[in-house]
Amino acid sequence: MIVARPHNFYTLAEGKPLPSNDSSVQVRIKQGGGLVLLQDTQLIETLAHFFRERIPERVVHAKAIGARGYFQVTHDISDLTDADFLNGIGKKTEVLARISTVGPEAGSADTIRDFHGFAIKFKTAEGNNDWVFNNQPVFFVRDPIKFPSLNRSHKRHPATHSTDADMFWDFHVGSPESVHALMFLFSERGTPASLRNINAYSGHTYKFTKKDGSFHYVRIHVHADAGVKNLTNDEAVRLAGTSPDHLTLDMFNAIEEGNYPSYTVSVQTIHPADVALCPVNMFDMTKVLPHARYPLRPVGKLVFNRNPINYFSEIEQAAFSPSTMVPGIEPSADPMLQARMFAYPDAARYRLGVNYQMLPTNAAKVPVYIPTERDGFMNFGANYGADPNYVNSSVHPTGFHDAARWGYKPTEEVLSGSVVFTSEITDEDFTQPRALWTNVLSKEEQETFVKNISGDIAAVKRDWLREKVFDLFRRVNGSLGDRIEEAVNKIVKV
Numbered sequence: 087m088i089v090a091r092p093h094n095f096y097t098l099a100e101g102k103p104l105p106s107n108d109s110s111v112q113v114r115i116k117q118g119g120g121l122v123l124l125q126d127t128q129l130i131e132t133l134a135h136f137f138r139e140r141i142p143e144r145v146v147h148a149k150a151i152g153a154r155g156y157f158q159v160t161h162d163i164s165d166l167t168d169a170d171f172l173n174g175i176g177k178k179t180e181v182l183a184r185i186s187t188v189g190p191e192a193g194s195a196d197t198i199r200d201f202h203g204f205a206i207k208f209k210t211a212e213g214n215n216d217w218v219f220n221n222q223p224v225f226f227v228r229d230p231i232k233f234p235s236l237n238r239s240h241k242r243h244p245a246t247h248s249t250d251a252d253m254f255w256d257f258h259v260g261s262p263e264s265v266h267a268l269m270f271l272f273s274e275r276g277t278p279a280s281l282r283n284i285n286a287y288s289g290h291t292y293k294f295t296k297k298d299g300s301f302h303y304v305r306i307h308v309h310a311d312a313g314v315k316n317l318t319n320d321e322a323v324r325l326a327g328t329s330p331d332h333l334t335l336d337m338f339n340a341i342e343e344g345n346y347p348s349y350t351v352s353v354q355t356i357h358p359a360d361v362a363l364c365p366v367n368m369f370d371m372t373k374v375l376p377h378a379r380y381p382l383r384p385v386g387k388l389v390f391n392r393n394p395i396n397y398f399s400e401i402e403q404a405a406f407s408p409s410t411m412v413p414g415i416e417p418s419a420d421p422m423l424q425a426r427m428f429a430y431p432d433a434a435r436y437r438l439g440v441n442y443q444m445l446p447t448n449a450a451k452v453p454v455y456i457p458t459e460r461d462g463f464m465n466f467g468a469n470y471g472a473d474p475n476y477v478n479s480s481v482h483p484t485g486f487h488d489a490a491r492w493g494y495k496p497t498e499e500v501l502s503g504s505v506v507f508t509s510e511i512t513d514e515d516f517t518q519p520r521a522l523w524t525n526v527l528s529k530e531e532q533e534t535f536v537k538n539i540s541g542d543i544a545a546v547k548r549d550w551l552r553e554k555v556f557d558l559f560r561r562v563n564g565s566l567g568d569r570i571e572e573a574v575n576k577i578v579k580v
Protein backbone atom coordinates (compact mmCIF):
# COMPACT_ATOMS: atom_id res chain seq x y z
CA MET A 87 0.00 0.00 0.00
CA ILE A 88 1.46 3.37 -1.03
CA VAL A 89 1.42 6.22 1.45
CA ALA A 90 0.82 9.36 -0.63
CA ARG A 91 3.10 12.36 0.12
CA PRO A 92 2.32 14.73 -2.73
CA HIS A 93 4.00 17.95 -1.46
CA ASN A 94 6.71 18.88 0.99
CA PHE A 95 4.26 20.85 3.12
CA TYR A 96 1.34 19.98 5.40
CA THR A 97 -2.26 20.70 4.46
CA LEU A 98 -5.71 20.59 6.00
CA ALA A 99 -7.73 17.47 5.14
CA GLU A 100 -9.40 19.55 2.43
CA GLY A 101 -6.02 20.43 0.90
CA LYS A 102 -5.37 24.01 2.09
CA PRO A 103 -1.62 24.52 2.70
CA LEU A 104 -0.75 25.19 6.37
CA PRO A 105 1.78 27.68 7.66
CA SER A 106 2.49 25.48 10.71
CA ASN A 107 1.19 22.11 11.86
CA ASP A 108 2.34 22.30 15.48
CA SER A 109 0.91 25.54 16.79
CA SER A 110 -2.59 26.82 17.22
CA VAL A 111 -3.67 30.35 16.24
CA GLN A 112 -3.87 32.45 19.41
CA VAL A 113 -4.52 35.98 20.60
CA ARG A 114 -1.37 36.67 22.58
CA ILE A 115 -2.30 38.38 25.84
CA LYS A 116 -0.03 40.95 27.46
CA GLN A 117 0.06 39.14 30.79
CA GLY A 118 1.24 35.94 29.07
CA GLY A 119 -0.83 32.96 27.88
CA GLY A 120 -3.21 33.19 24.95
CA LEU A 121 -6.75 32.66 23.75
CA VAL A 122 -7.42 30.07 21.04
CA LEU A 123 -9.95 30.91 18.36
CA LEU A 124 -12.93 29.05 16.96
CA GLN A 125 -11.70 30.08 13.50
CA ASP A 126 -8.65 27.82 13.92
CA THR A 127 -9.99 24.95 11.81
CA GLN A 128 -6.72 23.07 12.13
CA LEU A 129 -6.88 23.03 15.94
CA ILE A 130 -10.51 21.97 15.98
CA GLU A 131 -9.95 19.25 13.38
CA THR A 132 -6.84 18.01 15.17
CA LEU A 133 -8.72 17.58 18.46
CA ALA A 134 -12.02 16.37 16.98
CA HIS A 135 -10.35 13.75 14.80
CA PHE A 136 -8.35 12.39 17.72
CA PHE A 137 -11.54 11.93 19.75
CA ARG A 138 -12.96 9.84 16.94
CA GLU A 139 -9.94 7.61 16.26
CA ARG A 140 -11.41 4.52 17.90
CA ILE A 141 -13.89 2.30 16.13
CA PRO A 142 -15.66 -0.47 18.04
CA GLU A 143 -13.22 -3.31 18.61
CA ARG A 144 -14.30 -6.81 17.60
CA VAL A 145 -16.57 -8.23 20.32
CA VAL A 146 -14.37 -11.34 20.19
CA HIS A 147 -10.89 -11.79 18.65
CA ALA A 148 -9.96 -8.15 19.34
CA LYS A 149 -6.20 -8.58 19.80
CA ALA A 150 -4.35 -9.70 16.69
CA ILE A 151 -1.45 -9.53 14.31
CA GLY A 152 -1.83 -9.24 10.55
CA ALA A 153 0.31 -10.68 7.79
CA ARG A 154 0.30 -10.77 4.00
CA GLY A 155 1.50 -13.49 1.68
CA TYR A 156 0.31 -16.09 -0.75
CA PHE A 157 -1.33 -19.48 -1.09
CA GLN A 158 0.10 -21.86 -3.68
CA VAL A 159 -1.54 -25.03 -4.99
CA THR A 160 0.78 -28.02 -4.60
CA HIS A 161 -1.58 -30.94 -5.29
CA ASP A 162 -4.38 -31.62 -7.73
CA ILE A 163 -7.82 -31.70 -6.08
CA SER A 164 -9.81 -31.06 -9.26
CA ASP A 165 -11.90 -34.16 -8.48
CA LEU A 166 -13.20 -32.32 -5.37
CA THR A 167 -13.75 -28.70 -6.41
CA ASP A 168 -13.70 -26.37 -9.39
CA ALA A 169 -12.79 -23.37 -7.21
CA ASP A 170 -10.25 -21.52 -9.36
CA PHE A 171 -7.76 -20.71 -6.58
CA LEU A 172 -7.59 -24.38 -5.53
CA ASN A 173 -6.91 -25.63 -9.05
CA GLY A 174 -3.74 -25.64 -11.14
CA ILE A 175 -0.56 -26.84 -9.46
CA GLY A 176 1.73 -23.86 -8.90
CA LYS A 177 -1.08 -21.26 -9.00
CA LYS A 178 -0.49 -18.48 -6.45
CA THR A 179 -3.22 -16.40 -4.80
CA GLU A 180 -2.61 -13.28 -2.70
CA VAL A 181 -3.70 -13.65 0.97
CA LEU A 182 -4.28 -11.37 3.95
CA ALA A 183 -4.26 -13.05 7.37
CA ARG A 184 -5.22 -12.01 10.89
CA ILE A 185 -4.24 -14.20 13.84
CA SER A 186 -5.93 -13.33 17.12
CA THR A 187 -6.67 -14.31 20.69
CA VAL A 188 -10.40 -14.69 21.38
CA GLY A 189 -11.61 -13.45 24.76
CA PRO A 190 -9.56 -10.47 25.90
CA GLU A 191 -9.55 -6.90 24.62
CA ALA A 192 -7.36 -5.36 21.92
CA GLY A 193 -4.81 -4.11 24.46
CA SER A 194 -4.39 -7.42 26.27
CA ALA A 195 -1.38 -9.73 26.53
CA ASP A 196 -1.21 -12.26 23.72
CA THR A 197 0.43 -15.17 25.57
CA ILE A 198 -2.46 -15.73 27.94
CA ARG A 199 -4.19 -19.13 27.70
CA ASP A 200 -6.82 -18.92 24.96
CA PHE A 201 -7.78 -20.29 21.57
CA HIS A 202 -6.23 -18.39 18.66
CA GLY A 203 -8.23 -17.30 15.63
CA PHE A 204 -6.64 -17.79 12.20
CA ALA A 205 -8.48 -15.79 9.52
CA ILE A 206 -7.30 -15.85 5.90
CA LYS A 207 -8.66 -13.74 3.04
CA PHE A 208 -7.82 -15.13 -0.39
CA LYS A 209 -8.09 -12.49 -3.14
CA THR A 210 -8.97 -14.87 -5.97
CA ALA A 211 -9.84 -14.47 -9.64
CA GLU A 212 -13.43 -15.36 -8.68
CA GLY A 213 -13.81 -12.86 -5.85
CA ASN A 214 -12.73 -13.09 -2.21
CA ASN A 215 -12.76 -16.32 -0.23
CA ASP A 216 -12.35 -16.21 3.57
CA TRP A 217 -11.38 -19.05 5.88
CA VAL A 218 -12.09 -18.00 9.46
CA PHE A 219 -10.54 -20.78 11.52
CA ASN A 220 -9.23 -21.46 15.04
CA ASN A 221 -5.98 -23.12 16.11
CA GLN A 222 -7.81 -26.06 17.73
CA PRO A 223 -9.82 -28.66 15.77
CA VAL A 224 -13.00 -28.52 17.90
CA PHE A 225 -15.19 -25.77 19.35
CA PHE A 226 -16.84 -25.44 22.77
CA VAL A 227 -20.48 -25.52 21.69
CA ARG A 228 -22.52 -26.85 18.78
CA ASP A 229 -25.59 -24.61 19.16
CA PRO A 230 -25.03 -20.99 18.03
CA ILE A 231 -27.42 -19.65 20.65
CA LYS A 232 -24.76 -20.48 23.25
CA PHE A 233 -22.00 -18.47 21.51
CA PRO A 234 -22.61 -15.14 23.31
CA SER A 235 -22.94 -16.90 26.71
CA LEU A 236 -19.74 -18.89 26.14
CA ASN A 237 -17.81 -15.73 25.38
CA ARG A 238 -19.28 -13.67 28.22
CA SER A 239 -18.30 -16.43 30.67
CA HIS A 240 -14.69 -16.13 29.45
CA LYS A 241 -14.70 -12.33 29.61
CA ARG A 242 -15.46 -9.92 32.46
CA HIS A 243 -17.92 -10.39 35.33
CA PRO A 244 -20.76 -7.83 35.13
CA ALA A 245 -20.11 -6.58 38.70
CA THR A 246 -16.36 -6.99 39.30
CA HIS A 247 -15.32 -6.23 35.71
CA SER A 248 -12.70 -8.94 36.09
CA THR A 249 -12.39 -12.43 34.64
CA ASP A 250 -14.08 -14.83 37.00
CA ALA A 251 -13.33 -18.54 37.49
CA ASP A 252 -16.79 -19.28 38.94
CA MET A 253 -18.48 -17.76 35.89
CA PHE A 254 -16.15 -19.59 33.48
CA TRP A 255 -16.62 -23.02 35.09
CA ASP A 256 -20.32 -22.53 35.79
CA PHE A 257 -20.85 -22.08 32.03
CA HIS A 258 -18.83 -25.17 31.13
CA VAL A 259 -20.44 -27.39 33.77
CA GLY A 260 -23.80 -26.32 32.33
CA SER A 261 -22.64 -27.04 28.75
CA PRO A 262 -20.63 -30.28 29.08
CA GLU A 263 -20.26 -30.64 25.31
CA SER A 264 -17.46 -28.10 25.73
CA VAL A 265 -15.22 -30.63 27.51
CA HIS A 266 -13.37 -31.65 24.32
CA ALA A 267 -12.42 -28.04 23.56
CA LEU A 268 -11.44 -27.55 27.24
CA MET A 269 -9.01 -30.47 26.90
CA PHE A 270 -7.24 -28.52 24.13
CA LEU A 271 -7.46 -25.17 25.95
CA PHE A 272 -5.69 -26.48 29.08
CA SER A 273 -3.22 -28.69 27.19
CA GLU A 274 0.18 -27.33 26.20
CA ARG A 275 -1.46 -26.15 22.95
CA GLY A 276 -3.38 -23.52 24.96
CA THR A 277 -0.20 -21.40 25.17
CA PRO A 278 1.61 -21.42 21.78
CA ALA A 279 5.30 -20.46 21.70
CA SER A 280 4.84 -18.65 18.40
CA LEU A 281 2.09 -18.06 15.87
CA ARG A 282 4.51 -19.65 13.39
CA ASN A 283 3.99 -22.85 15.37
CA ILE A 284 0.22 -23.21 15.49
CA ASN A 285 -2.13 -25.21 13.32
CA ALA A 286 -5.56 -24.02 12.17
CA TYR A 287 -8.70 -26.00 11.51
CA SER A 288 -11.99 -25.25 9.77
CA GLY A 289 -13.76 -27.07 12.62
CA HIS A 290 -16.89 -27.05 10.51
CA THR A 291 -17.58 -29.40 7.66
CA TYR A 292 -17.80 -27.44 4.39
CA LYS A 293 -18.73 -28.60 0.89
CA PHE A 294 -16.30 -28.61 -2.02
CA THR A 295 -18.38 -28.61 -5.19
CA LYS A 296 -17.95 -29.28 -8.91
CA LYS A 297 -19.68 -27.61 -11.84
CA ASP A 298 -21.62 -30.79 -12.57
CA GLY A 299 -23.36 -30.50 -9.17
CA SER A 300 -21.31 -33.23 -7.47
CA PHE A 301 -19.70 -32.46 -4.12
CA HIS A 302 -17.73 -33.76 -1.15
CA TYR A 303 -17.96 -32.80 2.49
CA VAL A 304 -14.59 -31.53 3.68
CA ARG A 305 -12.82 -30.40 6.80
CA ILE A 306 -9.82 -28.16 6.18
CA HIS A 307 -6.58 -28.42 8.18
CA VAL A 308 -3.68 -25.95 8.17
CA HIS A 309 -0.49 -27.36 9.69
CA ALA A 310 2.53 -25.26 10.69
CA ASP A 311 5.51 -26.48 8.64
CA ALA A 312 7.74 -25.65 11.61
CA GLY A 313 5.63 -27.94 13.84
CA VAL A 314 3.57 -27.14 16.91
CA LYS A 315 5.60 -25.55 19.73
CA ASN A 316 4.24 -24.33 23.03
CA LEU A 317 5.15 -22.27 26.09
CA THR A 318 4.80 -23.66 29.59
CA ASN A 319 2.08 -22.03 31.67
CA ASP A 320 4.73 -20.28 33.78
CA GLU A 321 6.50 -18.89 30.69
CA ALA A 322 3.20 -17.67 29.24
CA VAL A 323 2.27 -15.93 32.50
CA ARG A 324 5.73 -14.33 32.81
CA LEU A 325 5.65 -13.06 29.21
CA ALA A 326 2.15 -11.66 29.68
CA GLY A 327 3.73 -9.35 32.28
CA THR A 328 7.10 -8.62 30.73
CA SER A 329 6.28 -8.66 27.00
CA PRO A 330 2.53 -8.48 26.46
CA ASP A 331 2.93 -8.33 22.65
CA HIS A 332 5.35 -11.26 22.57
CA LEU A 333 3.54 -13.34 19.91
CA THR A 334 2.74 -10.26 17.83
CA LEU A 335 6.38 -9.12 17.71
CA ASP A 336 7.71 -12.65 17.20
CA MET A 337 5.66 -12.97 14.01
CA PHE A 338 6.33 -9.43 12.80
CA ASN A 339 10.09 -9.71 13.35
CA ALA A 340 10.30 -13.16 11.73
CA ILE A 341 8.66 -11.81 8.56
CA GLU A 342 10.83 -8.67 8.66
CA GLU A 343 13.95 -10.87 8.85
CA GLY A 344 12.85 -13.00 5.87
CA ASN A 345 12.10 -16.01 8.08
CA TYR A 346 8.70 -16.53 6.45
CA PRO A 347 6.15 -18.66 8.35
CA SER A 348 4.64 -21.39 6.17
CA TYR A 349 1.81 -23.84 6.63
CA THR A 350 0.48 -26.86 4.71
CA VAL A 351 -3.21 -26.89 3.81
CA SER A 352 -4.93 -30.27 3.55
CA VAL A 353 -8.45 -31.68 3.61
CA GLN A 354 -10.36 -34.62 5.03
CA THR A 355 -13.16 -35.65 2.67
CA ILE A 356 -16.42 -37.56 2.88
CA HIS A 357 -18.39 -38.55 -0.21
CA PRO A 358 -22.13 -37.87 0.31
CA ALA A 359 -22.85 -41.57 -0.31
CA ASP A 360 -20.66 -42.44 2.71
CA VAL A 361 -22.22 -40.10 5.24
CA ALA A 362 -24.04 -42.93 7.03
CA LEU A 363 -20.67 -44.58 7.70
CA CYS A 364 -19.31 -41.53 9.51
CA PRO A 365 -18.85 -42.49 13.18
CA VAL A 366 -19.75 -38.98 14.38
CA ASN A 367 -22.22 -36.27 13.41
CA MET A 368 -20.02 -34.37 10.95
CA PHE A 369 -22.10 -31.21 11.49
CA ASP A 370 -21.15 -31.18 15.18
CA MET A 371 -18.01 -29.13 15.63
CA THR A 372 -17.33 -30.46 19.13
CA LYS A 373 -16.11 -33.62 17.32
CA VAL A 374 -13.19 -34.32 14.98
CA LEU A 375 -13.25 -36.65 12.00
CA PRO A 376 -10.84 -39.47 12.94
CA HIS A 377 -7.65 -39.44 10.84
CA ALA A 378 -7.57 -43.23 10.46
CA ARG A 379 -10.85 -43.20 8.55
CA TYR A 380 -10.47 -39.78 6.89
CA PRO A 381 -6.78 -39.27 6.03
CA LEU A 382 -5.45 -35.79 5.25
CA ARG A 383 -5.07 -34.98 1.58
CA PRO A 384 -2.59 -32.17 0.87
CA VAL A 385 -3.75 -29.18 -1.19
CA GLY A 386 -1.26 -26.33 -0.98
CA LYS A 387 1.08 -24.06 0.95
CA LEU A 388 0.35 -20.84 2.78
CA VAL A 389 3.30 -18.45 3.18
CA PHE A 390 3.41 -15.10 4.98
CA ASN A 391 6.15 -12.91 3.49
CA ARG A 392 5.02 -9.32 4.08
CA ASN A 393 4.00 -7.30 7.11
CA PRO A 394 1.22 -4.75 6.88
CA ILE A 395 2.48 -1.19 6.57
CA ASN A 396 -0.43 0.17 8.57
CA TYR A 397 -2.24 -2.00 11.11
CA PHE A 398 -5.42 0.05 11.30
CA SER A 399 -6.03 0.39 7.58
CA GLU A 400 -5.07 -3.14 6.57
CA ILE A 401 -5.92 -5.30 9.59
CA GLU A 402 -8.27 -3.49 11.98
CA GLN A 403 -10.47 -2.50 9.02
CA ALA A 404 -10.34 -6.02 7.56
CA ALA A 405 -13.63 -7.92 7.71
CA PHE A 406 -13.43 -11.70 7.47
CA SER A 407 -16.50 -13.88 7.16
CA PRO A 408 -17.23 -17.59 6.62
CA SER A 409 -19.95 -16.36 4.24
CA THR A 410 -17.31 -14.96 1.88
CA MET A 411 -16.98 -17.90 -0.50
CA VAL A 412 -16.16 -18.46 -4.16
CA PRO A 413 -17.96 -20.87 -6.51
CA GLY A 414 -16.73 -24.40 -5.69
CA ILE A 415 -17.07 -23.96 -1.91
CA GLU A 416 -20.40 -24.07 -0.06
CA PRO A 417 -21.58 -24.12 3.55
CA SER A 418 -22.91 -27.33 5.09
CA ALA A 419 -25.84 -27.88 7.45
CA ASP A 420 -23.66 -27.28 10.54
CA PRO A 421 -25.90 -24.95 12.60
CA MET A 422 -22.88 -23.05 13.92
CA LEU A 423 -21.66 -22.37 10.39
CA GLN A 424 -25.14 -21.31 9.32
CA ALA A 425 -25.23 -18.79 12.21
CA ARG A 426 -21.76 -17.54 11.36
CA MET A 427 -22.88 -16.89 7.77
CA PHE A 428 -25.10 -14.18 9.27
CA ALA A 429 -22.93 -13.06 12.20
CA TYR A 430 -19.79 -11.74 10.52
CA PRO A 431 -21.29 -9.45 7.86
CA ASP A 432 -23.63 -8.16 10.57
CA ALA A 433 -20.68 -7.47 12.89
CA ALA A 434 -18.79 -5.76 10.05
CA ARG A 435 -21.74 -3.49 9.24
CA TYR A 436 -21.79 -2.42 12.90
CA ARG A 437 -18.02 -2.12 13.30
CA LEU A 438 -17.05 -0.61 9.94
CA GLY A 439 -20.27 0.55 8.31
CA VAL A 440 -22.54 -0.72 5.58
CA ASN A 441 -19.98 -0.15 2.80
CA TYR A 442 -17.17 -2.09 4.51
CA GLN A 443 -16.52 -4.17 1.38
CA MET A 444 -15.32 -0.99 -0.40
CA LEU A 445 -12.43 -0.43 2.03
CA PRO A 446 -9.17 -1.11 0.15
CA THR A 447 -8.20 -3.96 2.49
CA ASN A 448 -11.50 -5.76 1.88
CA ALA A 449 -12.03 -4.92 -1.79
CA ALA A 450 -12.05 -7.86 -4.17
CA LYS A 451 -9.36 -7.68 -6.83
CA VAL A 452 -11.95 -8.56 -9.48
CA PRO A 453 -14.60 -6.09 -10.69
CA VAL A 454 -17.68 -5.99 -8.46
CA TYR A 455 -21.11 -5.24 -9.91
CA ILE A 456 -24.15 -5.20 -7.61
CA PRO A 457 -26.10 -2.02 -8.47
CA THR A 458 -28.96 -3.00 -6.16
CA GLU A 459 -26.64 -2.33 -3.17
CA ARG A 460 -25.86 1.36 -3.24
CA ASP A 461 -25.70 4.62 -1.24
CA GLY A 462 -25.19 4.30 2.54
CA PHE A 463 -22.62 5.97 4.82
CA MET A 464 -19.12 6.48 3.46
CA ASN A 465 -19.86 5.25 -0.01
CA PHE A 466 -16.72 6.32 -1.86
CA GLY A 467 -17.27 4.47 -5.10
CA ALA A 468 -18.96 5.77 -8.28
CA ASN A 469 -22.16 4.25 -6.85
CA TYR A 470 -23.12 2.70 -10.21
CA GLY A 471 -23.84 6.05 -11.83
CA ALA A 472 -27.23 6.01 -13.52
CA ASP A 473 -27.48 2.21 -13.74
CA PRO A 474 -30.91 0.93 -12.60
CA ASN A 475 -31.21 0.54 -8.84
CA TYR A 476 -33.97 -2.07 -9.27
CA VAL A 477 -33.92 -5.49 -10.92
CA ASN A 478 -34.97 -6.46 -14.48
CA SER A 479 -35.07 -3.02 -16.08
CA SER A 480 -36.16 -2.92 -19.74
CA VAL A 481 -35.78 0.87 -19.86
CA HIS A 482 -32.04 0.74 -19.00
CA PRO A 483 -30.82 -2.75 -19.82
CA THR A 484 -27.28 -3.18 -18.50
CA GLY A 485 -26.36 -6.10 -20.71
CA PHE A 486 -25.49 -8.06 -17.56
CA HIS A 487 -27.07 -11.38 -16.85
CA ASP A 488 -26.99 -13.58 -13.78
CA ALA A 489 -23.93 -15.64 -12.99
CA ALA A 490 -22.03 -14.87 -16.17
CA ARG A 491 -19.02 -16.83 -14.89
CA TRP A 492 -20.99 -19.28 -12.79
CA GLY A 493 -21.66 -22.41 -14.83
CA TYR A 494 -22.39 -24.47 -11.71
CA LYS A 495 -25.31 -26.85 -11.42
CA PRO A 496 -26.88 -26.65 -7.94
CA THR A 497 -25.66 -29.37 -5.58
CA GLU A 498 -28.43 -31.71 -4.50
CA GLU A 499 -28.30 -32.17 -0.76
CA VAL A 500 -31.54 -33.56 0.65
CA LEU A 501 -32.12 -32.38 4.21
CA SER A 502 -35.26 -33.29 6.16
CA GLY A 503 -36.39 -33.72 9.76
CA SER A 504 -38.72 -32.41 12.42
CA VAL A 505 -38.46 -28.98 14.02
CA VAL A 506 -37.04 -29.42 17.54
CA PHE A 507 -34.99 -27.78 20.27
CA THR A 508 -31.98 -30.04 20.49
CA SER A 509 -29.31 -29.80 23.16
CA GLU A 510 -28.98 -33.25 24.69
CA ILE A 511 -25.60 -34.42 26.00
CA THR A 512 -24.69 -38.08 25.45
CA ASP A 513 -21.78 -40.34 26.33
CA GLU A 514 -20.50 -39.72 22.81
CA ASP A 515 -19.50 -36.23 23.94
CA PHE A 516 -16.84 -37.81 26.14
CA THR A 517 -15.45 -40.42 23.70
CA GLN A 518 -13.11 -38.16 21.75
CA PRO A 519 -11.85 -36.21 24.78
CA ARG A 520 -11.12 -39.64 26.32
CA ALA A 521 -9.19 -40.65 23.17
CA LEU A 522 -7.19 -37.43 23.39
CA TRP A 523 -6.40 -38.10 27.06
CA THR A 524 -5.67 -41.80 26.72
CA ASN A 525 -4.14 -42.20 23.25
CA VAL A 526 -2.67 -38.87 22.23
CA LEU A 527 -1.26 -37.04 25.28
CA SER A 528 2.04 -38.41 26.62
CA LYS A 529 2.51 -38.99 30.37
CA GLU A 530 4.33 -35.63 30.60
CA GLU A 531 1.57 -33.85 28.65
CA GLN A 532 -1.03 -35.40 30.98
CA GLU A 533 0.94 -34.12 33.96
CA THR A 534 1.07 -30.61 32.43
CA PHE A 535 -2.66 -30.69 31.64
CA VAL A 536 -3.55 -31.50 35.27
CA LYS A 537 -1.23 -28.73 36.50
CA ASN A 538 -2.64 -26.15 34.05
CA ILE A 539 -6.28 -26.89 34.71
CA SER A 540 -6.05 -27.32 38.48
CA GLY A 541 -4.47 -23.87 38.85
CA ASP A 542 -7.51 -22.43 37.09
CA ILE A 543 -10.16 -24.46 38.93
CA ALA A 544 -8.57 -23.62 42.28
CA ALA A 545 -9.71 -20.01 41.74
CA VAL A 546 -13.37 -21.14 41.86
CA LYS A 547 -14.85 -19.81 45.11
CA ARG A 548 -17.77 -22.23 45.50
CA ASP A 549 -16.87 -25.74 46.78
CA TRP A 550 -19.93 -27.33 45.15
CA LEU A 551 -19.03 -25.86 41.77
CA ARG A 552 -15.50 -27.27 42.01
CA GLU A 553 -17.06 -30.71 42.75
CA LYS A 554 -19.15 -30.40 39.58
CA VAL A 555 -16.02 -29.58 37.56
CA PHE A 556 -14.24 -32.68 38.92
CA ASP A 557 -17.28 -34.77 37.95
CA LEU A 558 -17.22 -33.30 34.43
CA PHE A 559 -13.66 -34.57 33.94
CA ARG A 560 -14.49 -37.90 35.66
CA ARG A 561 -16.88 -38.49 32.75
CA VAL A 562 -13.87 -38.16 30.42
CA ASN A 563 -11.77 -40.51 32.53
CA GLY A 564 -12.28 -41.50 36.17
CA SER A 565 -8.67 -41.10 37.20
CA LEU A 566 -8.40 -37.74 35.35
CA GLY A 567 -11.20 -36.31 37.52
CA ASP A 568 -9.56 -37.73 40.67
CA ARG A 569 -6.15 -36.33 39.75
CA ILE A 570 -7.60 -32.88 39.10
CA GLU A 571 -9.47 -32.97 42.44
CA GLU A 572 -6.33 -33.96 44.31
CA ALA A 573 -4.25 -31.23 42.62
CA VAL A 574 -6.91 -28.55 43.21
CA ASN A 575 -7.33 -29.50 46.86
CA LYS A 576 -3.60 -29.16 47.43
CA ILE A 577 -3.71 -25.58 46.08
CA VAL A 578 -6.95 -24.60 47.85
CA LYS A 579 -5.71 -25.88 51.25
CA VAL A 580 -2.40 -23.95 51.04
Ligand code: NDP
Pocket residue numbers: 223270273275285307309314374375376377378517518519521522526527528531
Ligand atom coordinates in the same frame (compact mmCIF):
# COMPACT_ATOMS: atom_id res chain seq x y z
P1 NDP B 1 -4.86 -39.64 15.60
O1 NDP B 1 -3.95 -40.31 16.56
O2 NDP B 1 -4.69 -39.96 14.17
O3 NDP B 1 -4.77 -38.06 15.73
C1 NDP B 1 -4.33 -37.47 16.87
C2 NDP B 1 -4.00 -36.05 16.49
O4 NDP B 1 -3.90 -35.29 17.66
C3 NDP B 1 -2.65 -35.86 15.82
O5 NDP B 1 -2.68 -36.17 14.47
C4 NDP B 1 -2.41 -34.39 16.06
O6 NDP B 1 -3.16 -33.63 15.12
C5 NDP B 1 -3.09 -34.17 17.40
N1 NDP B 1 -2.15 -34.09 18.50
C6 NDP B 1 -0.93 -34.65 18.63
N2 NDP B 1 -0.39 -34.31 19.80
C7 NDP B 1 -1.28 -33.54 20.42
C8 NDP B 1 -1.27 -32.86 21.66
N3 NDP B 1 -0.24 -32.95 22.50
N4 NDP B 1 -2.36 -32.12 22.00
C9 NDP B 1 -3.42 -32.03 21.16
N5 NDP B 1 -3.46 -32.65 19.96
C10 NDP B 1 -2.40 -33.39 19.61
O7 NDP B 1 -6.31 -39.99 16.09
P2 NDP B 1 -7.77 -39.42 15.77
O8 NDP B 1 -7.85 -38.65 14.51
O9 NDP B 1 -8.67 -40.58 15.92
O10 NDP B 1 -7.99 -38.44 16.96
C11 NDP B 1 -7.83 -38.84 18.32
C12 NDP B 1 -7.96 -37.60 19.15
O11 NDP B 1 -6.95 -36.69 18.76
C13 NDP B 1 -9.27 -36.87 18.88
O12 NDP B 1 -10.29 -37.31 19.69
C14 NDP B 1 -8.90 -35.45 19.13
O13 NDP B 1 -9.09 -35.17 20.50
C15 NDP B 1 -7.42 -35.37 18.81
N6 NDP B 1 -7.16 -34.68 17.51
C16 NDP B 1 -7.72 -35.16 16.36
C17 NDP B 1 -7.63 -34.43 15.21
C18 NDP B 1 -8.36 -34.87 13.98
O14 NDP B 1 -8.65 -33.99 13.15
N7 NDP B 1 -8.66 -36.13 13.82
C19 NDP B 1 -6.85 -33.17 15.15
C20 NDP B 1 -6.21 -32.84 16.40
C21 NDP B 1 -6.40 -33.57 17.52
P3 NDP B 1 -2.53 -32.39 14.36
O15 NDP B 1 -1.58 -33.01 13.38
O16 NDP B 1 -3.69 -31.75 13.70
O17 NDP B 1 -1.84 -31.57 15.35
Ligand code: HEM
Pocket residue numbers: 143144145146147150184185186202203204205218219220225229230231233287288289290404405406422423425426429430433434437
Ligand atom coordinates in the same frame (compact mmCIF):
# COMPACT_ATOMS: atom_id res chain seq x y z
C1 HEM C 1 -14.57 -13.20 15.01
C2 HEM C 1 -19.13 -14.52 15.83
C3 HEM C 1 -17.78 -19.16 16.03
C4 HEM C 1 -13.39 -17.89 14.46
C5 HEM C 1 -15.91 -13.16 15.28
C6 HEM C 1 -16.70 -11.97 15.36
C7 HEM C 1 -17.98 -12.34 15.57
C8 HEM C 1 -18.01 -13.77 15.65
C9 HEM C 1 -19.19 -11.43 15.70
C10 HEM C 1 -16.17 -10.55 15.21
C11 HEM C 1 -16.22 -10.19 13.75
C12 HEM C 1 -15.87 -8.76 13.44
O1 HEM C 1 -16.15 -7.87 14.24
O2 HEM C 1 -15.34 -8.52 12.33
C13 HEM C 1 -19.18 -15.90 15.93
C14 HEM C 1 -20.37 -16.68 16.14
C15 HEM C 1 -19.98 -17.99 16.22
C16 HEM C 1 -18.54 -18.02 16.03
C17 HEM C 1 -21.78 -16.12 16.26
C18 HEM C 1 -20.79 -19.24 16.43
C19 HEM C 1 -22.09 -19.32 16.27
C20 HEM C 1 -16.48 -19.24 15.59
C21 HEM C 1 -15.77 -20.45 15.28
C22 HEM C 1 -14.54 -20.09 14.81
C23 HEM C 1 -14.47 -18.65 14.85
C24 HEM C 1 -16.35 -21.84 15.42
C25 HEM C 1 -13.43 -20.96 14.32
C26 HEM C 1 -13.56 -22.18 13.85
C27 HEM C 1 -13.35 -16.52 14.48
C28 HEM C 1 -12.18 -15.75 14.09
C29 HEM C 1 -12.52 -14.40 14.25
C30 HEM C 1 -13.88 -14.36 14.74
C31 HEM C 1 -10.85 -16.30 13.58
C32 HEM C 1 -11.62 -13.19 13.99
C33 HEM C 1 -11.80 -12.74 12.57
C34 HEM C 1 -10.91 -11.57 12.29
O3 HEM C 1 -9.69 -11.74 12.44
O4 HEM C 1 -11.42 -10.49 11.95
N1 HEM C 1 -16.72 -14.25 15.48
N2 HEM C 1 -18.10 -16.73 15.86
N3 HEM C 1 -15.66 -18.16 15.33
N4 HEM C 1 -14.35 -15.65 14.86
FE1 HEM C 1 -16.20 -16.20 15.34
